Amino acid sequence: MPIQGYHSLRNLVKLSKLEIPQDILDVIEPIKENDAAIRQYGIDQAVKMMQELFNSGEVFGLHVYTLNREVATMQILKRLGLWMSEPRRPLPWKMTANHMRKEDVRPIFWGSRPKSYVYRTQEWDDFPNGRWGDSSSPAFGELNDYHLFYLKSKASKEQQLKMWGEELSCPEDVFEIFTCYLSGEPNRYGTKVTQMPWNDTEVTGETALLLDKLMSINKRGVLTINSQPNVNGQPSTDPVFGWGPPGGYVYQKAYLEFFTSRENVAALLEVLQEYPQINYHVVNHTGKDDITNADRLKPNAVTWGVFPGSEIWQPTVVDPISFMYWKDEAFGLWTNHWGDLYNEDSKSRQIINYFHDTYYLVNLVDNDFPKENILFELIEKMLERRAVKETTEEEPSFDQVEAEHFQKKIKLDSDENSKDPFPNGVK
Amino acid sequence: MPIQGYHSLRNLVKLSKLEIPQDILDVIEPIKENDAAIRQYGIDQAVKMMQELFNSGEVFGLHVYTLNREVATMQILKRLGLWMSEPRRPLPWKMTANHMRKEDVRPIFWGSRPKSYVYRTQEWDDFPNGRWGDSSSPAFGELNDYHLFYLKSKASKEQQLKMWGEELSCPEDVFEIFTCYLSGEPNRYGTKVTQMPWNDTEVTGETALLLDKLMSINKRGVLTINSQPNVNGQPSTDPVFGWGPPGGYVYQKAYLEFFTSRENVAALLEVLQEYPQINYHVVNHTGKDDITNADRLKPNAVTWGVFPGSEIWQPTVVDPISFMYWKDEAFGLWTNHWGDLYNEDSKSRQIINYFHDTYYLVNLVDNDFPKENILFELIEKMLERRAVKETTEEEPSFDQVEAEHFQKKIKLDSDENSKDPFPNGVK
Numbered sequence A, B: 001m002p003i004q005g006y007h008s009l010r011n012l013v014k015l016s017k018l019e020i021p022q023d024i025l026d027v028i029e030p031i032k033e034n035d036a037a038i039r040q041y042g043i044d045q046a047v048k049m050m051q052e053l054f055n056s057g058e059v060f061g062l063h064v065y066t067l068n069r070e071v072a073t074m075q076i077l078k079r080l081g082l083w084m085s086e087p088r089r090p091l092p093w094k095m096t097a098n099h100m101r102k103e104d105v106r107p108i109f110w111g112s113r114p115k116s117y118v119y120r121t122q123e124w125d126d127f128p129n130g131r132w133g134d135s136s137s138p139a140f141g142e143l144n145d146y147h148l149f150y151l152k153s154k155a156s157k158e159q160q161l162k163m164w165g166e167e168l169s170c171p172e173d174v175f176e177i178f179t180c181y182l183s184g185e186p187n188r189y190g191t192k193v194t195q196m197p198w199n200d201t202e203v204t205g206e207t208a209l210l211l212d213k214l215m216s217i218n219k220r221g222v223l224t225i226n227s228q229p230n231v232n233g234q235p236s237t238d239p240v241f242g243w244g245p246p247g248g249y250v251y252q253k254a255y256l257e258f259f260t261s262r263e264n265v266a267a268l269l270e271v272l273q274e275y276p277q278i279n280y281h282v283v284n285h286t287g288k289d290d291i292t293n294a295d296r297l298k299p300n301a302v303t304w305g306v307f308p309g310s311e312i313w314q315p316t317v318v319d320p321i322s323f324m325y326w327k328d329e330a331f332g333l334w335t336n337h338w339g340d341l342y343n344e345d346s347k348s349r350q351i352i353n354y355f356h357d358t359y360y361l362v363n364l365v366d367n368d369f370p371k372e373n374i375l376f377e378l379i380e381k382m383l384e385r386r387a388v389k390e391t392t393e394e395e396p397s398f399d400q401v402e403a404e405h406f407q408k409k410i411k412l413d414s415d416e417n418s419k420d421p422f423p424n425g426v427k
Helices: A006-016 A022-031 A035-055 A071-079 A108-112 A114-120 A145-150 A157-164 A171-183 A211-218 A262-274 A320-341 A347-358 A375-393 A398-407 A409-413 B006-016 B022-031 B035-055 B071-079 B108-112 B114-120 B145-150 B157-164 B171-183 B211-218 B262-274 B320-341 B347-358 B375-393 B398-407 B409-413
Strands: A223-228 A231-235 A249-252 A254-260 A278-283 A290-292 A300-306 A313-318 A360-366 B223-228 B231-235 B249-252 B254-260 B278-283 B290-292 B300-306 B313-318 B360-366
Touching (some): A108 A223, A171 A211, A211 A375, A254 A262, A262 A278, A278 A320, A300 B300, A313 A320, A320 A347, B108 B114, B108 B320, B114 B320, B157 B320, B171 B223, B171 B347, B211 B223, B262 B278, B262 B375, B313 B320, B320 B347, B320 B360, B360 B375
Antiparallel strands (some): A231 A249, A249 A300, A278 A360, A300 A313, B278 B290, B278 B360, B300 B313
8 A cells, every 4th residue: 555645654553563664754754744745755655666576577466455545556557557548338337346246238227227227136146148138027126115215316305406496387397407407507596407316417428419409309398318329330449438348349229218298209109100210119107008119028239349259248228128117117206206305285296296197208219320310300200290280189288287187187097098098109 | 732733733633632623624634734834824823812812801811832842832922912022031041940949149160061060959959049158068969970971062972073183192282172162163174163071052142252362362272161251230131241130230250261281370370469359269180289369268249230129139159169169070071071082092182181180270250340351461461471481491392291291190199299389379
């Protein structure tokens, strides 16, 4: 361990009952108030010692203790030429520290909630390896309140209210929160929205590339919670998209996942007829509406890599069965993370319930990854089509929906209503 | 089953104890000597019947018996609009008719000897599915004389002698046979070399693209038995490289497999130092020399495809363990298919034994598939390097080698000799 500071050195000496050599003390004592100087001296000393040891020809490895202070160690390794200039992501998602989990494939859905995925798969004996495979029933742990609570955001209720709105008066207020999360601009309460119930952290590098397009559709009620651009063979060392060992090539299919209204979904299902290269999956919170053109037992690899001397790595899939498990969690987050912030009979709470009860969760994969990402064009067409339908079909306002919906909630959930919500849609 | 001919119709009537309707007999009897006319009539009748059945709205499928005569059935399906204009290859290699074999990955080595692969894996309960995986010991059936004999070429001994040389007087005679197989030009006996011990059939489409380069190196003693060009995302409907369902993209890493002399291999191992993107595997017939830079438990996918709504398909791999099984078969074919044609103490037999005993089997994979195939450049450098070595190290002629080799065969096979044949090579 390099000398990191005057006081830590004193403590270590006391604990180890060793004496500090006089020539070191001679240097350190006069600068004992200057932490930076002592740390620099510690680095210099360590580099010198390690070089001597390596040059002796007797020593083939050294163990450096960091005790959670990695800066000096990084400096030392850089000076010794042992530091990889760009520490690589081994896989596109963050791996867990638990080495018992020998996994290298995950569904994309938990991309922003890796802790939840780890929690819900903690009972698995075997993890998918090499590929997700044809699993007719991945046994995800039951979703329960404990789980939703346990994995709740670390922000306080006050912080959350400031981010997600102390009072919501219409659905557009919610659109605005989603948009602020993406833009990084403060919301109307002057607070930055640094997390969302579906995203533990701020917007990351990859999403940033789609930011303008995402903001534009969120404003209009396409509430995105996950996305990735297409990638056609970027080097595995690419700073944004790269992962895995050097010398490989990485690929992605464009992906978009969002909540949107029943009317938008009806328009979407019509527009999708013109886009055979797109896989879609649409569900409501009960799962009674469950519409997809994908094979229900076949995962779709949406991130993969080709590396020297390996089979193809395919670490991220869109899996129709996992999506149904994720759906419960994604809808649950509306009410358990967001709605719970408000009084039970407040309008704000009603609005969040309205999203939970009437919105659909949609995922879209553009399979034609070498061509331009067509998903946003598709969304624009959906919004156009919906606008046309509105002028002819007269859409009810939120207040009307509210009146009908909350007063007749039981009826809305009945079988009759859910039987065929999209007579023009693809089943 | 459509009426295929007069005699087959009579036989069927006899067997089935049915009567032919008079209006059919009236047409057929006058043209009973005209097979083509009867077959055309059978097609017309079948199309008419099938159209009526389909138009009835009661019939949703029909089973057509071909009894191994598929021409009429193809015509019928084409007339009914049920024939796919371009029957697609479901996988890049020919699948077996045995539907118990649920497999979709194979090592590339048996590419030109699929029957042998099926034979050697017939005891397998499970076949690799989705990927080859980390199999530390694929249990290939034992190679034995029965097997080599059973799968022998269907050409007669006379035909084989005409193709592969009635008399061989020097190694270059063998180089010439390999080259003639590729060029399609008759050999010096005026016979076309339509097969080789390692290739059941004539040169196919893909190899044709590399033909000039392959011929050029075979002439100079790099005796290729398998190869594929690199492919960087061709549509799955591509007539040469395409396979799998439409809407996908197929890929290949360039591959080259050949026998070559110990001197060439020594030069190759030196040149390979400059090509880190290449995986190589070099073995001699005993397997005592076994040199590779690949992970011995990791297969390398050399053909893969990306399709809508699927995980990545990776149907062809270069697998270091399988290569050791293939090595026995590939060396065995020298002596059992070729050497056996000649008298035991003939010079021709000695020459074939010389290849078996002293040549190395080499496979090369260029992992950098988006860039130009670099394998032929590598081979040219190997031949240059070898030429330089020759002028300095004075290579022995075949007759010298023959004298030393066959008189001291036991010594050559001894451990001492095989211990470190490539002091400059990579182990």
